[in-house]
Amino acid sequence: MSKDNLRAEDLDRLGQAIITLAKELWxxxxxxxxxxxxxxxxxxxxxxxxxxxxxxxxLGESLSADRALLIEQVLGALSTDQ
Amino acid sequence: xxxxxxxxxxxxxxxLSDLRSLSDRFExxxxxxxxAAGLDPAKLPADPxxxxxxxxxxxxxxxxxxxxxxxxDWTLEQHGQVAMEAFDEIRTDxxxxxxxxxxxxxxxxxADDLDAPDYWEGYEFHKSAGGWDGHDYMGFVHGExxxxxxxxxxxxxxxxxxxxxxxxxxxxSNPEKILDVGCCSGQYTQGVAEVxxxxxxxxxxxxxxxxxxxxxxxxxHDLKWNLFQAAGEALPLDDEQFDLVTSYAMFHEMPISASxxxxxxxxxxxxxxxxxxxxxxxxxxxxxxxxxxxxxYWNQVHGGDPFWREYASTNLAEIALDAGFAxxxxxxxxxxxxxxxLIARKGKG
Numbered sequence: 001m002s003k004d005n006l007r008a009e010d011l012d013r014l015g016q017a018i019i020t021l022a023k024e025l026w027x028x029x030x031x032x033x034x035x036x037x038x039x040x041x042x043x044x045x046x047x048x049x050x051x052x053x054x055x056x057x058x059l060g061e062s063l064s065a066d067r068a069l070l071i072e073q074v075l076g077a078l079s080t081d082q
Numbered sequence: 083x084x085x086x087x088x089x090x091x092x093x094x095x096x097x098l099s100d101l102r103s104l105s106d107r108f109e110x111x112x113x114x115x116x117x118a119a120g121l122d123p124a125k126l127p128a129d130p131x132x133x134x135x136x137x138x139x140x141x142x143x144x145x146x147x148x149x150x151x152x153x154x155d156w157t158l159e160q161h162g163q164v165a166m167e168a169f170d171e172i173r174t175d176x177x178x179x180x181x182x183x184x185x186x187x188x189x190x191x192x193a194d195d196l197d198a199p200d201y202w203e204g205y206e207f208h209k210s211a212g213g214w215d216g217h218d219y220m221g222f223v224h225g226e227x228x229x230x231x232x233x234x235x236x237x238x239x240x241x242x243x244x245x246x247x248x249x250x251x252x253x254x255s256n257p258e259k260i261l262d263v264g265c266c267s268g269q270y271t272q273g274v275a276e277v278x279x280x281x282x283x284x285x286x287x288x289x290x291x292x293x294x295x296x297x298x299x300x301x302x303h304d305l306k307w308n309l310f311q312a313a314g315e316a317l318p319l320d321d322e323q324f325d326l327v328t329s330y331a332m333f334h335e336m337p338i339s340a341s342x343x344x345x346x347x348x349x350x351x352x353x354x355x356x357x358x359x360x361x362x363x364x365x366x367x368x369x370x371x372x373x374x375x376x377x378x379y380w381n382q383v384h385g386g387d388p389f390w391r392e393y394a395s396t397n398l399a400e401i402a403l404d405a406g407f408a409x410x411x412x413x414x415x416x417x418x419x420x421x422x423x424l425i426a427r428k429g430k431g
Contacts, residue, residue: 005148005151005152005155006148006152007148009145010145010148013145050089051088051089051090051171052086052088053089054086063093063096064096064100067096067097067100068100068104071097071100071101071104071105072104075104075105075108075149075153078149078152079108079145079146079149080145
């Protein structure tokens, strides 16, 4: 990647974007750990169930909407003054 | 072929694809601000270097433009690596079926001692990690995971129809024998086969890994293609045997000297009176000078396409006439003038 995409005046927005990402990432990590632990404890899923799982159309659309929201939040933080 | 990615690969590919398409919306806004700031297309210079000097600083001062460029850089530089990792997660599931598809009516003839041209050897096209041959299943990685799952959504799912439109522009009916040069993983070859289902189809490329993906597609669809590894400017074929020689999106990947060499070879292997049809990106003269700047900036200057400007600034019809074709025209298809096609006819004498 070019070394001059972002300039010094972009750094504050970059920091906001990183914090936004870190917050959202933690929400997901927390949720995944709780889900996997709960399901494993209950003997509901085999160890590779998450890797092998294929979303159906409804879940795929829901994931797509969540993903778009995450990207919008990051791009918004990067490109506009908060 | 049916296959399922594992969670990490699927989620990573979906993220790259969405990041690209969602960040693309910045382009229209930054265009509007640039025009409003006084970049009048009618007053901009036509020369690409002068255009870059005048326009790039205005856009690069816009924070949204810099974010757009960062997102495009990141997705270009990540997509090859992400796709290779996604493949390796499912390798044990998919390798058997992929190998099985290399048996069937479509064959690949490998070059014994390929003398690859300088413009091809070792270059990572479009900044993509792995280039054309950098993974043992690079054809599947590039053709399926990168192109079909990541690039095609950025073109509103129209990428295959656009390719097929070049075959549809060929002024021939029921050609007996067709050659597709630079077929890569066979995505344009599919369009040629759909437009001319009764023709004997030959196709070549420098990349063995891409040819193998074309082979898998053809065998899966019970098509008989004759695939072989060769450069278009050095075809291991006898004279005057094809009714149509065609190519898509290859000429902008090589210097004009190689385009000239290709057209000389097409002329040699075409029957008298037969046609060469070459589709590729839009010529610079068909853009206003602001959109010409964008095409030049995102591809030549910033997109890992070192020959884009040379190709798009050269009249390909003149190159074809110089190579010996009797007639040649070069024009854009449809209202958007995209893609551009060269239609060149060999003399009957």
